[in-house]
Amino acid sequence: MAKQLFEWDYSSYPGASTYPHLFKPIRIGNLIVPNRIKYAATEDNLNGRDGFVTDAGVAYMRERAKGVVGGLCFMQGVYMDEKRQGQGYVGQAACWDDKFVPGLKRIADAIHEEKAVAGFQLMDCGRVGAVDVEYGHGPSAVPQRLRIFRPVKEMSKDEIKEMIQQHVDAARRGIEAGFDIMEISGIVGYLVSNFISRYTNRRTDEYGGDIRGRMRAVVEIIQGVKAVCGSDVPLGIRLCAEELLDDVRGNTPDESMETYKIAEEAGVDYISVTLGWQESIYPVISRDIPMGNWIHLAKRAKEHVKVPVQMAYRLFRPDLPNKAIGAGELDQWEMCRSMIADPLMPKKVLEGKEDEIRHCVACNLCLARLFRDAPMTCYINPVCAHETNPEFADPQPAEDKKEIMIVGAGPAGLECAYMAAKRGHEVHVYDKRDNIGGTLNEARKAPYGDDELWTCVAYQQKMCELAGVTFHLGTEVTEDLISDELPDAVVLATGPEYPEFPGGPHANVVNLLDVMRENAQVGEKVVIWGNRKPGIGCALYLAKQGKKVTLVGREKTAGFDVNPSFKWRYMIYLRQNGVKAYNDCEIETITGEGIIIRTFDGYRIPVACDTIVNSDRAANEALKKVVQSEGIELFVIGDALVPRNLSSAVHDGYRIGMRI
Amino acid sequence: MQFDAEKEIGKVLSGLRAAQREIGKTFYRWRQVALEYAGDGVEPLDVGLRAAEVFGKDVGKQLLPRLNWLKGEAAFLLNLGRALANLWQVDGGVATAEKGEKPTEVFIECTRDPWPTWAKEFDVPMQEVALTREKMLKSVLEDVSVFFNIPLDIEVEKAIPRGEGMWRIRLFKKEE
Numbered sequence: 027m028a029k030q031l032f033e034w035d036y037s038s039y040p041g042a043s044t045y046p047h048l049f050k051p052i053r054i055g056n057l058i059v060p061n062r063i064k065y066a067a068t069e070d071n072l073n074g075r076d077g078f079v080t081d082a083g084v085a086y087m088r089e090r091a092k093g094v095v096g097g098l099c100f101m102q103g104v105y106m107d108e109k110r111q112g113q114g115y116v117g118q119a120a121c122w123d124d125k126f127v128p129g130l131k132r133i134a135d136a137i138h139e140e141k142a143v144a145g146f147q148l149m150d151c152g153r154v155g156a157v158d159v160e161y162g163h164g165p166s167a168v169p170q171r172l173r174i175f176r177p178v179k180e181m182s183k184d185e186i187k188e189m190i191q192q193h194v195d196a197a198r199r200g201i202e203a204g205f206d207i208m209e210i211s212g213i214v215g216y217l218v219s220n221f222i223s224r225y226t227n228r229r230t231d232e233y234g235g236d237i238r239g240r241m242r243a244v245v246e247i248i249q250g251v252k253a254v255c256g257s258d259v260p261l262g263i264r265l266c267a268e269e270l271l272d273d274v275r276g277n278t279p280d281e282s283m284e285t286y287k288i289a290e291e292a293g294v295d296y297i298s299v300t301l302g303w304q305e306s307i308y309p310v311i312s313r314d315i316p317m318g319n320w321i322h323l324a325k326r327a328k329e330h331v332k333v334p335v336q337m338a339y340r341l342f343r344p345d346l347p348n349k350a351i352g353a354g355e356l357d358q359w360e361m362c363r364s365m366i367a368d369p370l371m372p373k374k375v376l377e378g379k380e381d382e383i384r385h386c387v388a389c390n391l392c393l394a395r396l397f398r399d400a401p402m403t404c405y406i407n408p409v410c411a412h413e414t415n416p417e418f419a420d421p422q423p424a425e426d427k428k429e430i431m432i433v434g435a436g437p438a439g440l441e442c443a444y445m446a447a448k449r450g451h452e453v454h455v456y457d458k459r460d461n462i463g464g465t466l467n468e469a470r471k472a473p474y475g476d477d478e479l480w481t482c483v484a485y486q487q488k489m490c491e492l493a494g495v496t497f498h499l500g501t502e503v504t505e506d507l508i509s510d511e512l513p514d515a516v517v518l519a520t521g522p523e524y525p526e527f528p529g530g531p532h533a534n535v536v537n538l539l540d541v542m543r544e545n546a547q548v549g550e551k552v553v554i555w556g557n558r559k560p561g562i563g564c565a566l567y568l569a570k571q572g573k574k575v576t577l578v579g580r581e582k583t584a585g586f587d588v589n590p591s592f593k594w595r596y597m598i599y600l601r602q603n604g605v606k607a608y609n610d611c612e613i614e615t616i617t618g619e620g621i622i623i624r625t626f627d628g629y630r631i632p633v634a635c636d637t638i639v640n641s642d643r644a645a646n647e648a649l650k651k652v653v654q655s656e657g658i659e660l661f662v663i664g665d666a667l668v669p670r671n672l673s674s675a676v677h678d679g680y681r682i683g684m685r686i
Numbered sequence: 687m688q689f690d691a692e693k694e695i696g697k698v699l700s701g702l703r704a705a706q707r708e709i710g711k712t713f714y715r716w717r718q719v720a721l722e723y724a725g726d727g728v729e730p731l732d733v734g735l736r737a738a739e740v741f742g743k744d745v746g747k748q749l750l751p752r753l754n755w756l757k758g759e760a761a762f763l764l765n766l767g768r769a770l771a772n773l774w775q776v777d778g779g780v781a782t783a784e785k786g787e788k789p790t791e792v793f794i795e796c797t798r799d800p801w802p803t804w805a806k807e808f809d810v811p812m813q814e815v816a817l818t819r820e821k822m823l824k825s826v827l828e829d830v831s832v833f834f835n836i837p838l839d840i841e842v843e844k845a846i847p848r849g850e851g852m853w854r855i856r857l858f859k860k861e862e
Contacts, residue, residue: 169829171750228835273754275835307754622689629701630694 029258030058031206032141034096040378045344047351048359049376054334055260055295057207059143059358062351063097063372065090066264066298066338066360067147067209069115070102070402071395072411075158077105077113077120079129085413086402087133089369091140095376098358099142101133103149103211104200106192111163112217114151116399121148121196127203134204146200147209148193148251152217153178153226154304157399163189164220165243166228171274171305174397186233186243189217194250201259208255210247210263210294215303218244222285223269225276237281241288248292260295262336267299267323270306283330296334298360299327311339311363312595313388313475318346325355336360342386344375366392367407381488385481390591391673397591405589405673406482408441408680421684424449428514428659430686431456433503433649436464438664438675439519440486445683446517447493454513455495458502462487464521465560465665466672468542472563473570474599479672505652515659515686518650519679522643522665527555528613535616538564538641549636550574553621556641557584557609559671562596564641569603576633577607578623579642584609587671608633643669661686706778710804713737718808731814738818742825745773749826750833759836759859760789766830766838767792767857770823774799774853786856796853799846812847819845823855 030051036042042049049061072083091099104121105113113120120126130146137144156162156176163185164178181189197208212218220226221243227234233242248263255261265285269276277285286297301323302310309315317340324337338360341347347359364371367386374383384407391405404410412418428451432439435457447453461467463483470480490497501507508516527535538560540546552568554561557579569575577584577600584600584607585593600607610626620634646666653660663678664670720733749769755762767783774781774796781796805815820842827838837860844850 167832169747169750169833171833173747225835273756274833275755617689629698630689632689632691 028053028056028058030060031138031143032060032096034060034141036061036095036376039376041344041376044378045348045375047348048344048372052334052357054207054262056257057143057260059098060096061094062347062358063094064145064336064358064360065094065097065099065365066336066362067100067103067145067149067211068362068366069118069396070411071115071117071399072401073117073119075116077118077122077126079119079126079132082401082411082414083119084132084136085419086411088136088140089413090365091137091142091144093365093368093370093373094142095373096141097143097372098145098207099137099140100145100147100209101130101137101205103147104130104196105155106148106150106196107189110159111156111161112150112152112189112192113157113159114149114155114216115396116157117401118149118151118157121199122192124199124202127199130200130203130205138204143207144205145207145209146197146203146205147211148196148200149211150189150192150217152215152220154215155217164217164226165233165240166226168226168228183231183233190243190246190250193247194254197251197254201254206259208251208259208261209298210244210251210261212244212263212265213300214266215305218247218263219266219269219303222265223271223276224281225269225271225274237277237284238288241285244285245288245292248289248294252293261293262296262298263289263294264298264300265289266301266303267327268301270302270308270310273307274305276303279326283326286327286331290331290333294333296336296358297327297331299324299335299337299339301339309595311388312390312592313478314595314599315340315388315475317342321346321350321355324350328355328357334358338362340388342388344372344380363388363392366402366404366410381484382492384485385478387479387482387672388475389589389673391589394589394591406676408677417684421445421449424451424686427451428686430454430515430517431503431508431511431513432517432519433457434464434519434521434664434666435459435462435497435499436519436521436664436675437466437482437486437672438666438679439464439517440483440490441676441679442517442519442661442663442683442686443495443679444486444489444493445680446686447490447495449684449686451686453493453495454498454511455490456498456501456503456507458500460500462497462499464519465539468539469560469563469672471542472567474566474595476563482672482676503649505649508649508652508656508658512656513658515661516649516653517661517663517682517686518646518653518666519664519675520646520648520666522669523646523648524640525642525644527638527640527642530616532616532638534636535638535640538639541639542567547637548573548639551620551635552576552637552639553578553633553635554639554641555579555613556643557581557607558587558641559585560643561639561641562588562600564639565605566596566599566603568639569605575603575605576635577605578611578613578621578633579607579609580612582610645669703778706776706800707804709777710801711807714804714808714810717810730810731817734810734814734818735821738822739825742822743828745822746826746829749830753830753834755834760785762834762836763790763792763857763859767794770794770826770855770857771796777801781853783857786858788858790859792857794853794855794857796846796855799853802847805847812849815847816842816845819847819853
């Protein structure tokens, strides 16, 4: 008999009529889930190094549970072996002993308190595990291509049996902790996927061979866990629809579909469609991949199995899964990064408040942090991983209400503005431009998905509107204006200064912003001075127009300021577009034909060009002394403080906004 | 400011040549240190071979992200052969890789090899130079073979340190 854990009635909410397919119930095994929303298990590195759940982890999950409005809310995958070979993240939750159950119960309880369905995931990280020990484990000892991962030792048959039992035991503990639905992780290079892939499974015994042999361990895990779950707790599995490992002779898409059918035969109640491994050379989830790019894989899965099919992967907008579910191509909408950026994202969809969603910009900083043993952080959401800190999560009204002048309506200024206004301050935002967004107006024009960055400004604009921020656009803040207004506090969010070009003023030198605004004459051979993100964006923008572009800069590598999980995309695009980069260099001279650059160790190289674009930035000192001389409280944020990236601007703005 | 291209290229080239000379000298200086610490009972050749194995294994690991199977077996083998030839190139040698008659073989030829000259400066026997190069290349193939699930080997047909005028090495897929 199917059961529903919590009653939800969405009929009065606007989102339920706009996206009817997202807010209708679905049966998974014997569980009725009231909607099609799922927060998919996501590592956060917020647990103790010994695997125990922390307050931060519970608070993080509670917020996501609020967001799914009665849907599925999965905690991160747990590792299950005491030897910790299956542990892939330093702050991953553990479940190899009953002693972890009370902590896990706190998470299940928190999810239930928000009337959501609590999901538990079993995740042995296999080939990409052993984060704190010398050797990982896997079906075969295939060398690592990425040196950040540990060497792998081949598992004996006894060890395979032990691993299967660990899954079963951990599932039992998850159920004891109060979780309602169980999931096996078989994605991105974790142990289950290692067994399935011909790339990493070279065994000649019954756990290797053809796809059925390579699925044997998985089938035994499913059967063992299913026996513990019984008919009350549904069991699902996350499996690759495509490994994207054809360069190393991985599985074919047909074999992957075969794994879906075998998993279904073995007894799973749903399948979550994933793709790609951490070792794949193809991008899957970065913002250069169009939204909805992978829905065809869910559709393909639906053609092969009868159980419900779930999927995430560049489905940040509700219209995409709503349409796919309506068309019978998908059953449930999974989210990871969308709900890292905004934990209440689906709730806002339901409430018809889509313009209040802080959208993920698919930068993958969250992943970059996890791989470097750091707690989760979001590029765009300053509260992420600070949910347990009331100063961040619930900023209190200001004790002294102030009149605040914010100079600059870029991401830093806007973030600060709405937060300060929400806390009761009277906030006035000035910008000499006629529109908001600051230099993001230009940055969004860079190719490969950078227009998605604008979602940040759209969100901030709405927040400012709700908080009652007053805008003075087209108004340059001068010494006189400050003296006339005499605000209680001034926040300088003016953006960076563009210092004089190192070779001195020259007719062929143009400013980056003018280029992106198409206000500058740009020839066919272009040198971009500055090898950080703005320079890269401009280089790609011009290269896409067919120009021959050379990137020259002081940083040791181009894209020094881009997180590594996205930087590799830029490096490939630079190469594909024929952009040559000279790093760790200075421009020595401008000649009639171009420039001469000098490497850090003194070599000189001539580069022919007819235009030089200056993208170098510096802190903006303008107005600082004026404000200080008036005795006004002063804050400097964003690129005006130190030129960095969008994330720094947002985080600076939020932090000053909550403290001013 | 005048740019003298010949002068600048000359500067870069002389820096490169100096760095290349250091490669070989550094290897043999460390060999000397290892032998001193190892004591009298140790065969120098064994030390050299072990060092070649360590070098080769590490080079093999470096190659893994740069090789792929996207264009099939023959292209994979040729790319691997070129990568092995390139080991000589970066040391200041002259080497190429060409397809063999069979699709599963590639020939690497090196017509100029700086290693015998460097070895001579440290009184290292030429036989050791030949054997350590062979060992190094075989060690490169170990991880590559396992990673791509293809049994690879090399066969030295000619070797400069053996007085045969050139290196000719057959890289091939072993019969399974």
